[in-house]
Amino acid sequence: xxxxxxxxxxxxxxxxxxxxxxxxxxxxxxxxxxxxxxxxxxxxxxxxxxxxxxxxxxxxxxxxxxxxxxxxxxxxxxxxxxxxxxxxxxxxxxxxxxxxxxxxxxxxxxxxxxxxxxxxxxxxxxxxxxxxxxxxxxxxxxxxxxxxxxxxxxxxxxxxxxxxx
Amino acid sequence: xxxxxxxxxxxxxxxxxxxxxxxxxxxxxxxxxxxxxxxxxxxxxxxxxxxxxxxxxxxxxxxxxxxxxxxxxxxxxxxxxxxxxxxxxxxxxxxxxxxxxxxxxxxxxxxxxxxxxxxxxxxxxxxxxxxxxxxxxxxxxxxxxxxxxxxxxxxxxxxxxxxxxxxxxxxxxxxxxxxxxxxxxxxxxxxxxxxxxxxxxxxxxxxxxxxxxxxxxxxxxxxxxxxxxxxxxxxxxxxxxxxxxxxxxxxxxxxxxxxxxxxxxxxxxxx
Numbered sequence: 001x002x003x004x005x006x007x008x009x010x011x012x013x014x015x016x017x018x019x020x021x022x023x024x025x026x027x028x029x030x031x032x033x034x035x036x037x038x039x040x041x042x043x044x045x046x047x048x049x050x051x052x053x054x055x056x057x058x059x060x061x062x063x064x065x066x067x068x069x070x071x072x073x074x075x076x077x078x079x080x081x082x083x084x085x086x087x088x089x090x091x092x093x094x095x096x097x098x099x100x101x102x103x104x105x106x107x108x109x110x111x112x113x114x115x116x117x118x119x120x121x122x123x124x125x126x127x128x129x130x131x132x133x134x135x136x137x138x139x140x141x142x143x144x145x146x147x148x149x150x151x152x153x154x155x156x157x158x159x160x161x162x163x164x165x
Numbered sequence: 166x167x168x169x170x171x172x173x174x175x176x177x178x179x180x181x182x183x184x185x186x187x188x189x190x191x192x193x194x195x196x197x198x199x200x201x202x203x204x205x206x207x208x209x210x211x212x213x214x215x216x217x218x219x220x221x222x223x224x225x226x227x228x229x230x231x232x233x234x235x236x237x238x239x240x241x242x243x244x245x246x247x248x249x250x251x252x253x254x255x256x257x258x259x260x261x262x263x264x265x266x267x268x269x270x271x272x273x274x275x276x277x278x279x280x281x282x283x284x285x286x287x288x289x290x291x292x293x294x295x296x297x298x299x300x301x302x303x304x305x306x307x308x309x310x311x312x313x314x315x316x317x318x319x320x321x322x323x324x325x326x327x328x329x330x331x332x333x334x335x336x337x338x339x340x341x342x343x344x345x346x347x348x349x350x351x352x353x354x355x356x357x358x359x360x361x362x363x364x365x366x367x368x369x370x371x372x373x374x375x376x377x378x379x380x381x382x383x384x385x386x387x388x389x390x391x392x393x394x395x396x397x398x399x400x401x402x403x404x405x406x407x408x409x410x411x412x413x414x415x416x417x418x419x420x421x422x423x424x425x426x427x428x429x430x431x432x433x434x435x436x
Contacts, residue, residue: 037312038184038352041359042430043397044197047430051207062358065269087232092266109193134267 018161026077026100026123032040033086033111034094034134035061036065052081065094077110079127079159094134096127097164111150130154182352184315187309188390188404188422190318190371192348193273193308195261196229201429203227210406210420219243219417221296233261241296243287253283255295259306270311277321278303286332287325289411290382291343291375293427298334304344313352320345323375339379349374350392365394369404377413384411386418400426 033045039062049058049067054075055109059068071077086093102123105112113128128145130138145151151160172291205226208224222242223337231237233402237257242249256279263274277301281294294300304321324341328332334340354366369392390404402424411418 001221011189034268035271038268039397040394051431089199094268
């Protein structure tokens with residue numbers, strides 16, 4: 001009887017995990033990169049982003065250095081991946097806006113800095129941590145979020161997000 | 166003052182900010198991580214002390230280890246004995262230790278070191294470890310990019326060693342020097358981007374100077390350049406180097422550079 005119970009729990013938790021995976025995902029990311037004005041620089045970022053197997057497509061606006069990334073269903077990417085890729089190309093993120101299923105932000109790695117909307121099928125949020133906004137903006141935000149205890153600690157694995165819709 | 170020289174072969178820069186991709190000075194920015202830059206530089210300088218031209222061929226590969234560290238290896242080939250001979254090589258590493266970026270601008274600082282070996286004869290007071298002397302160099306670079314203009318400056322210490330096996334460094338000339346550079350680059354075309362295939366055109370002016378620490382002998386050169394970038398991946402430079410002032414013996418200060426550069430982005434994926 002005990003064995004069956006364990007088996008049941010295992011199956012149940014696996015089902016739960018998989019269902020969470022498919023629900024908790026980023027479908028689109030929009031990155032504005034800083035520190036560049038030329039197309040060769042931009043191409044370095046473009047190639048870095050495209051090297052991710054989860055990426056379906058990257059569209060670039062070369063005049064604003066904005067990269068719109070479409071991602072495969074069921075991916076488990078976190079915002080950190082984008083930061084690493086842009087920095088590998090030699091640049092930084094000036095803003096990162098993510099479109100995702102509402103379940104995504106239920107993960108405990110996300111910390112909301114404003115209210116979440118009700119009854120939406122998709123949410124859009126901006127990551128406001130250090131390294132995901134320009135340095136000037138980070139200084140400003142540090143003041144406005146000084147009552148958010150975790151914000152100043154700059155933990156790399158949690159993301160402070162501002163819901164946009 | 167027979168024979169020729171290997172000098173004035175230089176670095177071409179290997180990085181991805183086109184306005185900063187100076188022909189003979191290197192910016193504080195690096196090759197992208199995981200990417201390989203292949204560069205073939207050729208130069209043709211007029212001999213001052215005899216007739217003819219001194220031709221140099223310098224292939225280079227640069228690799229970005231991570232976002233802050235890059236490596237480069239170079240080989241030096243010249244026609245000093247009327248046929249092409251490989252005379253030496255060089256290893257270079259650069260560490261970007263400071264970076265502050267904003268939309269369309271950045272400021273960066275980097276430190277670098279280079280070690281070169283060469284077996285050519287020594288026949289001038291100028292110290293040039295890129296294709297002329299054995300020796301080492303270490304320095305600092307600061308680069309500022311504001312919209313379409315890049316300004317970069319560097320200062321370095323360079324020391325010449327014996328050109329083994331046959332040519333020890335002469336005792337009567339200074340064997341170490343201070344180098345300084347100041348470079349400007351501007352993106353001229355396109356005014357507005359539409360895609361990665363567009364050809365970019367950059368104009369550049371670089372000033373390169375050296376002072377021998379022991380005796381104060383110096384030179385200062387200016388180098389205008391035009392650069393084309395194709396498909397956001399390949400690069401072609403033409404440059405002319407002209408001596409402005411000099412108080413030292415140099416065998417071929419004035420001449421042309423022609424440079425071809427290609428970036429293989431993100432090697433891991435291509436495997």
